[in-house]
Amino acid sequence: KKVSVEVLDHLEHLALVDFRDSEGVQRLQKAIQFADQLHEVNTDGVEPMDSVLEDRWCLYLREDDVTEGNCTKDLLENAREKVEEYFVAPPG
Amino acid sequence: MAARGCGGVWRRARQRGVVGPGPGPGPSPRGQRAVVCNARGGAVPAGKSGVAPWIPVVGLEIHAQISSNSKLFSGSQVQFAAPPNSLVSFFDASLPGTLPVLNRRCVEAAVMTGLALNCRINKKSMFDRKHYFYADLPAGYQITQQRVPIAVNGSLSYSLCIDNKMSQMVTKTVRIKQIQLEQDSGKSLHDDTRSQTLVDLNRAGVGLMEVVMEPDMCCGEEAAAAVRELQLILQTLGSSQAVMAEGQLRVDANISVHHPGEPYGVRTEVKNINSIRFLAKAVDYEIQRQIEELENGGTILNETRAFDSKLGCTVPMRDKEGKRDYRFMPEPNLPPLILYDAKSLPANLNHQQVINIDWIQERLPDLPSVKREKLVEQYGILPEHSFALSNEDGLAEFFESVVKQTQMKPKKVIGWILNHLLSYLKQHSLTVKESPVSSFLLADLLNLLEKKEISSTAAKQVLAELWKGEGKTPLEIVKEQKLELLQDQKELEQICQAVIDGQENEVIMMVPG
Numbered sequence: 312k313k314v315s316v317e318v319l320d321h322l323e324h325l326a327l328v329d330f331r332d333s334e335g336v337q338r339l340q341k342a343i344q345f346a347d348q349l350h351e352v353n354t355d356g357v358e359p360m361d362s363v364l365e366d367r368w369c370l371y372l373r374e375d376d377v378t379e380g381n382c383t384k385d386l387l388e389n390a391r392e393k394v395e396e397y398f399v400a401p402p403g
Numbered sequence: 404m405a406a407r408g409c410g411g412v413w414r415r416a417r418q419r420g421v422v423g424p425g426p427g428p429g430p431s432p433r434g435q436r437a438v439v440c441n442a443r444g445g446a447v448p449a450g451k452s453g454v455a456p457w458i459p460v461v462g463l464e465i466h467a468q469i470s471s472n473s474k475l476f477s478g479s480q481v482q483f484a485a486p487p488n489s490l491v492s493f494f495d496a497s498l499p500g501t502l503p504v505l506n507r508r509c510v511e512a513a514v515m516t517g518l519a520l521n522c523r524i525n526k527k528s529m530f531d532r533k534h535y536f537y538a539d540l541p542a543g544y545q546i547t548q549q550r551v552p553i554a555v556n557g558s559l560s561y562s563l564c565i566d567n568k569m570s571q572m573v574t575k576t577v578r579i580k581q582i583q584l585e586q587d588s589g590k591s592l593h594d595d596t597r598s599q600t601l602v603d604l605n606r607a608g609v610g611l612m613e614v615v616m617e618p619d620m621c622c623g624e625e626a627a628a629a630v631r632e633l634q635l636i637l638q639t640l641g642s643s644q645a646v647m648a649e650g651q652l653r654v655d656a657n658i659s660v661h662h663p664g665e666p667y668g669v670r671t672e673v674k675n676i677n678s679i680r681f682l683a684k685a686v687d688y689e690i691q692r693q694i695e696e697l698e699n700g701g702t703i704l705n706e707t708r709a710f711d712s713k714l715g716c717t718v719p720m721r722d723k724e725g726k727r728d729y730r731f732m733p734e735p736n737l738p739p740l741i742l743y744d745a746k747s748l749p750a751n752l753n754h755q756q757v758i759n760i761d762w763i764q765e766r767l768p769d770l771p772s773v774k775r776e777k778l779v780e781q782y783g784i785l786p787e788h789s790f791a792l793s794n795e796d797g798l799a800e801f802f803e804s805v806v807k808q809t810q811m812k813p814k815k816v817i818g819w820i821l822n823h824l825l826s827y828l829k830q831h832s833l834t835v836k837e838s839p840v841s842s843f844l845l846a847d848l849l850n851l852l853e854k855k856e857i858s859s860t861a862a863k864q865v866l867a868e869l870w871k872g873e874g875k876t877p878l879e880i881v882k883e884q885k886l887e888l889l890q891d892q893k894e895l896e897q898i899c900q901a902v903i904d905g906q907e908n909e910v911i912m913m914v915p916g
Binding site: 327361364369379382396 | 471472478479480486487489490491492493494496505507508510529536538591592594598599600601602604728733737738739740741758
């Protein structure tokens with residue numbers, strides 16, 4: 312039940328994290344094993360649950376009013392790099 | 404068998420330079436052979452090409468920006484062109500500790516659109532996260548509706564003219580797979596010289612309706628007509644202003660070709676289409692490219708291509724990084740969206756928290772197709788005239804206004820509107836609103852014509868003068884240029900007599916102008 316090299320490549324690519332040392336791979340295996348326990352439960356014919364609150368959690372609908380924004384300075388305060396009022400990101 | 408728009412089958416024309424009449428794709432940029440839609444009217448007789456015919460398959464994914472004051476999940480303003488990052492809340496910037504709060508108006512817009520497109524509205528729909536990394540997506544995921552969207556299984560009917568002269572219209576239908584609510588992303592400005600990307604999040608989080616059309620279309624013209632009709636419907640509903648130039652309506656086309664009886668071919672996705680005209684060009688080019696590629700023994704890659712409007716062709720998009728794994732998962736911060744109808748309304752309802760589908764259905768305005776039919780019924784004009792009227796913003800209202808103010812029959816008025824007013828506006832790239840000739844002035848002029856105070860030729864002259872927008876009334880121009888028809892019987896007799904008698908000098912003196 313080993314995790315294949317293709318899957319590891321894919322995961323590293325998605326997460327943008329290198330975890331290819333053996334300890335990393337072992338931890339990954341253990342995490343997957345832990346999660347696989349879910350398969351032991353027979354869920355045939357059972358509707359997937361959206362939330363433990365079920366019908367009691369109503370989606371709140373907000374009125375279409377402008378109540379936020381206009382805080383450019385605050386937003387850019389944490390940016391490491393900025394150009395005029397734009398955030399700067401690497402190319403591509 | 405009458406030609407019905409795109410016959411759905413394309414054949415290669417082996418002769419050089421053979422191009423079908425009408426809105427065909429034109430010669431390939433590479434110069435040689437042209438592809439012609441076989442029902443266009445006579446370019447390639449059946450069997451002459453010697454190649455098995457191709458069936459193009461075109462599907463569309465359309466993103467329409469919802470017309471609302473604030474964004475889908477936050478209270479920042481929705482506005483085109485504002486100082487960078489001024490319409491951004493902490494949630495839009497994905498700062499930790501912020502949560503999405505659904506905008507009621509956006510839900511209503513999606514329900515209206517779903518109803519107008521004959522969809523089944525899902526009384527319970529859900530939100531999901533679609534993950535990918537990009538600078539203009541600060542959260543690293545987009546909130547969308549992948550599992551259960553708000554509306555499914557609809558249809559859109561649109562009209563096509565068979566020939567360029569608009570004398571015969573045909574109605575086609577495209578199935579709507581679904582409509583889903585989702586967030587728009589911010590905007591990236593690529594600065595290649597400094598090797599950086601500038602990010603403006605003003606657009607991040609604006610509500611979008613994604614309308615997915617099944618691959619029921621087969622050429623650029625059909626795709627363009629379908630999108631145009633959708634645009635008119637959205638504008639009539641007010642759910643989106645759908646102005647492509649402002650990015651409020653964005654279209655991606657999925658295109659493939661196959662031989663009849665064989666399975667569908669590999670499809671490509673074409674993006675970066677900025678106008679309805681370019682949509683038709685892009686689709687036709689891509690169909691042609693695929694056919695040429697396959698006939699030369701090549702294969703089609705399942706890739707994303709961009710339309711280059713300057714070159715008129717599609718090119719592979721640069722960051723081609725293999726199939727994306729979006730890792731869809733339910734949005735944990737939002738419970739299902741529940742909609743109600745007359746039957747299922749809760750007992751103690753809080754009106755502000757309840758959306759009633761039936762209530763919205765009752766208040767839908769007349770859709771463009773209904774408006775067109777009404778024009779035909781009310782004024783006795785032809786369907787193609789009605790189509791032309793509703794295709795131009797404000798023209799139908801202008802027409803009706805003129806009809807109200809003149810005794811001339813609507814069937815005659817329509818000629819003046821479509822042949823003169825519209826062509827003038829088009830020549831000078833003006834909208835109906837910008838017309839220097841108001842409905843009042845035109846009606847005035849048509850009344851003079853109807854009362855036989857001027858001839859048709861004179862009327863055209865007066866119209867040409869009115870275009871200058873110098874504020875003169877038709878009557879003033881008529882008097883100025885002495886264009887009145889002579890009504891006095893005796894005067895007419897005298898002139899005719901003078902001509903017969905060959906007394907040229909007197910004729911010159913007596914004839915006005």
